[in-house]
Structure formats: structure tokens, C-alpha cells
Amino acid sequence: MDRLLHLSNNWDQTAFVAQYGSLFECSPWVAEKAWHSRPFRTREAMLKRMCEIVKDADEALQLKLLRAHPELGANIRMTKESVAEQRGAGLDRLERDEAYIFHQLNAKYRERFGFPFIIAVKGLTPDMIADSMQKRMMNTAEQEKERALGEVCKIASFRLEHMDINTEAS
Template identity: 45%
Template sequence: MAMVTLTELNGASDEAFVQTLSSIYEHSKWVAELAVEHRPYSSVSELRAKMKEIVDQSSVEQKKRLLLAHPNLGERIQMTDLSKQEQQNAGLTDLTSTEYDQFLRLNQTYMDTFGFPFIVAVKGMDKAAIYQQMQSRVKNSAEEEFSTAIEEVHKIAHIRLQALCS
């Protein structure tokens, strides 16, 4: 993903703005579509805060769709380029067959328990730390885990926006 300045984002057409920010929240272009209405932004922090606010003020159903847009960690499926890169950097694309089976089983248990995939901002984590978090968080209450998953989505968005904007 090519870097872009805040000045370029503020001056871009609505369509270009949305296209540029459409992958900040995984397969959830609607966040960028609502954020475009609040330009110009005085800082990347202000843009990040507005996008977070848009998600936080959305309906529970919209938030659940946002969570469902994320891939299962370690799963060998079609995903966005950003997700592929993030998972590769965490070692999740190089799982042994045993590790893959363990992730697959735990992902299924998590999905069966909460109804959405396990989500964690993997930057700086390795596959062992991610697996440990999965084992721990699958024991959370539904409300606690929904809130935790949304916060992890925000962390991912923050990391992606920092990588994109200067």
C-alpha cells in the first residue's frame, strides 16, 4: 500500500478518499464512506478518532458484520493483502500441519462460542503468543469478548492507518 499524506487525503475526491481508506477496517468500506463526510482532518489522529467513533456509534449488528469480515487467524483462505501480510509477519502462514490443526480447532471453538472469528492485532506477536491469547480469550463472556474484539479491530485499523498516512 502506497503512503499518502493527510493533505492528499483531504484534497482527494470522495471516491479516491474512500478507496484509499477502504481496507483500514477489514472489508468495511462503510467506515471510510462515513468518514469522508467529515473532511478536512487536521491530523491523522483526528481521522483515526473519527473512524473509531463511526464504528463505536454503529449498531451492534453493523459491528458484528465488521467482526465477521475478518479472517480466521492461520486459516488458508482468501483474505485482503493487508491481512495476508499481517499474518505472514506473525508466522501464521508458516504453521506446521500440527499447528494448523490446533489453530483450526481453536478457531472453530471460538467461532462456535462467539459467532465471529478470533481477532487480535498481531503486529509484534508470534504464533505462540497469538495461540495463547486465543486459549485465554475463548473463556471470556460473550459481552466481554465482543468488546475486546472491537478494540482489537481498532488497534488493527490504527496500525494500518499509521502505515498508510504520513
Template identity: 40%
Template structure:
């Protein structure tokens, strides 16, 4: 799959969802894509990451808030559903589900956005442990940790899109 071979609408349809609820990240790199500079998945991921990192704080906060809670029952983007199911979050025991709900509430109250972690390849117990540990972070550290996790998620999604062809 070669991004520069896609039309503008096709590129946005394919790569717009990479950063949850934030198609502006794909839109920001379109001129480079159109010029053929981002046909490599690593280059595309780096350019999209740079666009997100350069965005105003309120746009970055909106990106973080666009993510669903873990093991929640809210409507999610297709990629989030697959990622959470891949980590078994759709198969929580009642105790695990209760723990996720308790932690989601505590985290949201403390930080004003959902807990973000790249769940791909991570066990539920490890996710819960990270959740508990990160509740002790200060808000600035936790925001930057959430952004780093969002970039990891985006990297996985871009790799999957390139693998799909």
C-alpha cells in the first residue's frame, strides 16, 4: 500500500482514524503524503506524531478525551473495539470489570480524561497494575504518559493499515 497513490478523501478515510477521533492529524500530513514523502510506514508515523505533538494543548487534550474508557460499555471506534478485545477486556471476570470501573472513575476524577494505554500484547492484570500505578502520577506527567501511549497506539494502527495493503 502506497499512501501517495491514494486520493485525498481515500487517504483521510484510511488514516484519519489512526489518532482516535482526530482526523486532523492525517489532514496535517497530507501535503507530504501527496508529494510522496511519506510512503514508508515509519515516515508516516513520525510525521503524524510530529503533527500531534505540534498541535495546541487544547487539541491534544481533545485527542486524549476522544479515547474510550477501558473495559467500558460505551460506543467505541472499530479499532478500539478490536484492540480492547485483543487484550481480553471484553472477557473480564466480574471482579476485573468492577476494578476497571472503579479505576476509570478514580482516574477520570483525578485527571479529567480517560486512562490511556496501548493494550496490544498486554494482559488484563498488567493493564490493571499500570492503571493503579499511574493514579499516583502528577497531572503533567500523566498527560505526557497518555500522549506517549496514544503514539504507541497510532504506531500499531499504522503498521496494521500497511500490513492490510
């Protein structure tokens, strides 16, 4: 078992949420609920439990989580995790025409589904992201909500991979 997980299995709920509350965008409730399932044998087991909590949540809470995500390529205030993720995909360096295309696609997507387009951007280029957005516009509302929740879990997985023992809760 890794050191961070070993330590966090013994933390009170406040410390646990301080460490893992940012895995799901502006939704510390996921970590709050997961805390009750400790101890976790692996980070993967913890993440699996957190994703189950998200998928078992009522629709209103799921939509609140989805709507907490920033639009991709938008010049808006967002969490430090989202800033780093979008920077890694080059979404902070869009040319004017690319930014306009993202703005248009984001508006169309949000109008159709009621939440921003969500995709784990690690390893993707702006073109790949825009193509995916256009393809996913063909999904039904239920298909897209399920896909978006899956992407939320993928994003949480990437964030968990980068967690360091030297964070504030340790």
C-alpha cells in the first residue's frame, strides 16, 4: 500500500476531504461519502468507490457535479486542477479562430445537454477535443450524461495519479 493511502486511511473526515476533495470538480461531497468506506487497500479501490458514489448519486447531484466543470478553452476562472489540465492540452493557447470555434461548440453542447462538455484532456490536442465534442453531440441526453460521468471519473483518476504526499492534509 502506498504511503499516502496508508496515512489517509487513518485520517479524520476533514483531513481526508482536504486531500481528496478536489478529485471531483468542486464536489468534496464525493470524498466525504467515500471516507465512510475506509480503509482502502489501493488507490484504485478508493477511486472505484468514489466513482460508484457518483454513479449512484441522484440526478440533481450528478448534474451539479457536471455543471461544476468549466467549459473547455474558455477564458474563465477555474480550479487550479482544471487550469493545469487545460494548459496541458493547449487549450490556454488557442488562436482567435480556434477560441471562437470552441465557444460556439461549447454553447451548442450546453444548450443540447444542460452541462458543459467534459472530456479527460490528458494526451489530447484541441483538434481531437473539438472532434470528440462534435461526435458526442449525436448522443442522446442519457448516453451523454453517462459518458460525461465516465469522463469525470477518468479526470479524477488522472488527478489521483498526481497526488503527492506533500499536500496540505499530510
